[in-house]
Amino acid sequence: MQISLKVFRFNPEKDKRPHYDTFKLEAQPTDRVLDMLEDVKGFQDGTLSFRRSCAHGVCGSDAMRINGRNYLACKVLLRDLGAKKITVEPLMGLRVIKDLIVDMEPFFTHYRSVMPYLVNEDTPPAGERLQSPEERERFDDTTKCILCACCTTACPSFWANEQYVGPAAIVAAHRFIFDSRDQAAGERLRILNDQFGVYRCHTIFNCTVACPREIEITRAIGEVKQAIATGRLD
Amino acid sequence: MIKHQYEVIVVGAGGAGLMAALYASRTAQTAVLSKLYPTRSHTGAAQGGVGAALGNVEEDHPEWHTFDTVKGSDYLGDQDAIEFMCTEAVQAVYELEHMGLPFSRTPEGRIAQRPFGGHTNNVTGKPVPRACYAADRTGHMILQTLYQQCIKNHVEFFDEFQVVDLIISNGAAAGVVALQLSSGEFHIFHAKAVIFATGGHGRIWEITSNAYAYTGDGLAITLRRGIPAEDMEFFQFHPTGIYKLGILITEGVRGEGGILFNDTGERFMERYAPHVKDLASRDVISRAMYTEMKEGRGIGGQRYMYLDVRPETVNKYAALDGRKRPDGSQYQVTADEILSKLPDIADFCRVYLGVDPITQPMPVQPTAHYTMGGLPTNKFGEVVIDPQNTVMPGFYAAGEVACVSVHGANRLGTNSLLDLLVFGKHAGLRAAEFVKGASFQPLPADAPDFALQQFDRLLHNPGGERAAALSREMKSLMFDLVGIFRTAEGMEQALVKIRQLRQRFQNVTVDDNGKVFNTDLLNAWELGNLLDLAEVVTVCALNRTESRGGHARDDFPKRDDVNWLKHTLAWKTDSEIKLDYKPVILTKFMPKERVY
Numbered sequence: 157m158q159i160s161l162k163v164f165r166f167n168p169e170k171d172k173r174p175h176y177d178t179f180k181l182e183a184q185p186t187d188r189v190l191d192m193l194e195d196v197k198g199f200q201d202g203t204l205s206f207r208r209s210c211a212h213g214v215c216g217s218d219a220m221r222i223n224g225r226n227y228l229a230c231k232v233l234l235r236d237l238g239a240k241k242i243t244v245e246p247l248m249g250l251r252v253i254k255d256l257i258v259d260m261e262p263f264f265t266h267y268r269s270v271m272p273y274l275v276n277e278d279t280p281p282a283g284e285r286l287q288s289p290e291e292r293e294r295f296d297d298t299t300k301c302i303l304c305a306c307c308t309t310a311c312p313s314f315w316a317n318e319q320y321v322g323p324a325a326i327v328a329a330h331r332f333i334f335d336s337r338d339q340a341a342g343e344r345l346r347i348l349n350d351q352f353g354v355y356r357c358h359t360i361f362n363c364t365v366a367c368p369r370e371i372e373i374t375r376a377i378g379e380v381k382q383a384i385a386t387g388r389l390d
Numbered sequence: 391m392i393k394h395q396y397e398v399i400v401v402g403a404g405g406a407g408l409m410a411a412l413y414a415s416r417t418a419q420t421a422v423l424s425k426l427y428p429t430r431s432h433t434g435a436a437q438g439g440v441g442a443a444l445g446n447v448e449e450d451h452p453e454w455h456t457f458d459t460v461k462g463s464d465y466l467g468d469q470d471a472i473e474f475m476c477t478e479a480v481q482a483v484y485e486l487e488h489m490g491l492p493f494s495r496t497p498e499g500r501i502a503q504r505p506f507g508g509h510t511n512n513v514t515g516k517p518v519p520r521a522c523y524a525a526d527r528t529g530h531m532i533l534q535t536l537y538q539q540c541i542k543n544h545v546e547f548f549d550e551f552q553v554v555d556l557i558i559s560n561g562a563a564a565g566v567v568a569l570q571l572s573s574g575e576f577h578i579f580h581a582k583a584v585i586f587a588t589g590g591h592g593r594i595w596e597i598t599s600n601a602y603a604y605t606g607d608g609l610a611i612t613l614r615r616g617i618p619a620e621d622m623e624f625f626q627f628h629p630t631g632i633y634k635l636g637i638l639i640t641e642g643v644r645g646e647g648g649i650l651f652n653d654t655g656e657r658f659m660e661r662y663a664p665h666v667k668d669l670a671s672r673d674v675i676s677r678a679m680y681t682e683m684k685e686g687r688g689i690g691g692q693r694y695m696y697l698d699v700r701p702e703t704v705n706k707y708a709a710l711d712g713r714k715r716p717d718g719s720q721y722q723v724t725a726d727e728i729l730s731k732l733p734d735i736a737d738f739c740r741v742y743l744g745v746d747p748i749t750q751p752m753p754v755q756p757t758a759h760y761t762m763g764g765l766p767t768n769k770f771g772e773v774v775i776d777p778q779n780t781v782m783p784g785f786y787a788a789g790e791v792a793c794v795s796v797h798g799a800n801r802l803g804t805n806s807l808l809d810l811l812v813f814g815k816h817a818g819l820r821a822a823e824f825v826k827g828a829s830f831q832p833l834p835a836d837a838p839d840f841a842l843q844q845f846d847r848l849l850h851n852p853g854g855e856r857a858a859a860l861s862r863e864m865k866s867l868m869f870d871l872v873g874i875f876r877t878a879e880g881m882e883q884a885l886v887k888i889r890q891l892r893q894r895f896q897n898v899t900v901d902d903n904g905k906v907f908n909t910d911l912l913n914a915w916e917l918g919n920l921l922d923l924a925e926v927v928t929v930c931a932l933n934r935t936e937s938r939g940g941h942a943r944d945d946f947p948k949r950d951d952v953n954w955l956k957h958t959l960a961w962k963t964d965s966e967i968k969l970d971y972k973p974v975i976l977t978k979f980m981p982k983e984r985v986y
Contacts, residue, residue: 167904167906168906169904169905169906170904186742194858197858197909197910197913198856198857198858198859198861199856199858199859201901202856202900202901202902202910203901203902203904203910205902205907205908205909205910206909208602209426209430209432209601209602209603210430210432210434210435210601210602211601211602211637212435212635212637212738212742213737213738213741214434214435214527214530214734215426215429215430215431215432215434215435215601216429216430217426217427217430231741233741233742253572253906253907254906254907257907260427264427268541271542272538272541273490273538273539273541273542274489274490274535274538275542276488276490280484280488282484283444283484283500284483284484284487284488284493284500284501285487285488286498286499286500287495287499288495288497288499289494289495289496289497289499291495291499292492292493292494292495295492296492296525299492299524299531299534300527300530301534302429302434302530303427303429331492332490335490335492337490338490370737
């Protein structure tokens with residue numbers, strides 16, 4: 157069927173302000189939005205710029221706003237959108253560099269700020285550290301994060317103030333705070349108890365809706381808030 | 391031209407690159423250059439597990455893992471390197487756990503393990519659970535954990551820097567030329583040691599599990615610089631890619647008891663691999679599927695088969711096979727167990743196929759998956775450049791770009807993650823040791839020129855050919871003619887066409903003449919890499935007149951140890967591809983017939 161693909165365009169070397177281009181193309185209901193973007197780039201307009209790599213929802217490169225909602229372009233099919241007119245725009249809240257490419261540095265700076273790595277100062281055993289399936293399950297959901305930024309750039313609190321650490325960073329912190337092998341939960345909770353930390357979350361749930369990995373982000377943030385409030389990790 | 395100087399430069403930030411960086415940066419001033427943000431690397435797409443004989447679930451030994459890998463390689467793997475890898479495996483996995491990797495766990499709290507194709511108990515011949523896993527996202531967890539450790543250890547990164555050339559001075563690696571994607575500026579990185587961890591080239595083929603970024607850049611660069619490539623005819627087609635899309639469905643599905651069926655509802659692998667059936671080696675299963683389809687038993691006569699992991703199917707065939715749990719009870723699964731062990735697979739099926747694997751079988755077809763060949767290295771990750779294994783000073787390679795060779799003619803599932811851990815680490819250690827006693831080689835005055843010329847030509851070419859169109863033609867002809875089954879006739883035809891495409895590539899025009907994130911230009915350059923490699927693959931495959939592992943020829947259906955128990959080395963010159971050979975290192979296992 158024929159599809160009309162309206163795409164946000166901005167070339168910093170030529171444009172004073174952004175505009176939209178509309179491309180017509182043939183597509184199948186099972187085509188990914190990424191397939192359509194590739195088709196346009198390959199055969200209509202090579203200047204159209206976007207990031208992508210794995211094309212099946214695990215690398216996190218191609219997060220963008222599609223018909224007003226954050227998705228990975230490789231994980232949303234034409235049939236999922238139920239429309240023949242598709243609008244594709246860059247993520248909100250991060251500076252647009254070119255077309256659909258945004259500056260990811262502020263996002264990764266927030267990620268790095270929450271100590272997103274296991275801290276355990278004990279000498280490890282010769283074999284593995286033991287961890288029960290229940291202990292492992294406790295933080296399973298937040299291990300799924302691929303750092304695509306769909307959540308953080310869907311968050312009105314982040315749009316309002318980019319100093320807010322954002323849902324993705326809290327998810328990263330959660331993954332370690334609730335890992336039975338980790339010893340730095342206290343430090344992470346102190347970091348997130350900051351004025352730009354976890355209390356900027358007003359439980360709007362946009363992040364949870366936006367997550368292509370179906371992580372229950374708002375719930376994870378709630379658990380971190382509770383840990384700060386009670387000083388307990390249960 | 392912006393210049394930088396580091397003792398060690400790591401190119402690529404997948405599993406191998408990050409391991410190398412973690413180890414090199416302990417003692418040497420190190421920087422990592424990556425065309426993608428590190429967490430976007432293709433290691434993250436690996437699903438089923440990393441092989442190591444921990445014996446957490448059943449008796450297992452590194453010696454068994456070694457033999458299985460040798461056999462899996464169809465005896466083309468170098469046995470000293472394989473033994474080294476399989477012995478190091480146990481420590482490598484524990485080390486990942488200590489770094490924080492969230493492995494799935496056994497009831498006792500140990501790292502969970504599942505069976506995978508070709509991994510066996512060497513006494514009974516039955517599949518053994520050797521794949522250490524984190525649900526069906528083991529590669530994701532490895533990539534995240536290693537990147538997290540890099541952050542903890544303050545490893546320096548240059549993200550979205552595309553390396554476009556290797557600088558060689560006095561016969562040694564002296565640095566790289568890189569294009570900064572955000573600015574379009576070229577940079578020179580002067581180094582004492584360079585480690586290539588640039589991945590494979592699976593984008594040559596139409597149906598592929600490989601990421602867009604997997605364009606063989608590292609290997610194309612080194613071939614242009616006169617460094618040979620090893621065993622390029624060996625490329626793995628994974629049996630279970632999602633029909634038409636090629637997205638990987640892990641072998642772990644069959645490890646958990648999933649079964650392959652043809653159109654008549656027959657479990658056809660029983661005929662091809664009577665002992666381990668659906669857990670035979672990947673090359674064996676991909677060929678069986680192709681044969682079934684050719685004989686009209688694809689589903690509805692189409693080019694796909696069913697992979698069935700519905701609990702009732704799993705339980706029926708587990709009972710027929712006499713599969714037991716470790717405690718001796720009958721192996722039985724529930725829908726919840728399947729979902730908890732294979733959550734991402736269930737998600738892929740729902741998103742891309744509209745199929746729920748708990749209630750419906752999955753349509754699958756073989757998909758281009760893994761580069762067994764690559765930059766020849768020894769087991770320390772040092773690049774070796776001739777049949778005598780002469781080391782090129784300061785140059786290292788690890789992961790999929792490298793050919794140690796531990797995978798020989800066919801890689802076993804779970805051994806790619808293992809390969810990148812073990813050889814990434816040792817390449818990093820070796821490079822760090824090398825730079826202690828080495829000085830910087832002088833930079834040649836014309837260091838950036840060769841790369842600049844390539845990009846300049848692409849930018850100002852009026853020829854009018856579109857890279858995307860050429861790419862489509864290459865992929866389809868390589869899949870049809872230099873794919874799972876090959877013949878001289880087909881490959882000769884392919885070679886003519888690939889050479890025509892390379893000619894037409896000289897006339898490729900890009901639309902984008904800007905500097906900032908010129909992905910149009912980058913994609914065109916990547917296509918040039920793929921075309922170069924497609925030619926080398928085809929020449930090597932045409933030359934090897936036998937069938938071995940992933941290289942299966944209809945016109946030479948048997949393995950020929952008398953003439954072909956040797957590695958191919960290929961050099962690229964301006965006018966031709968020159969071939970030579972080097973012996974396979976045999977230590978404990980003499981080649982015998984390979985049956986599963």
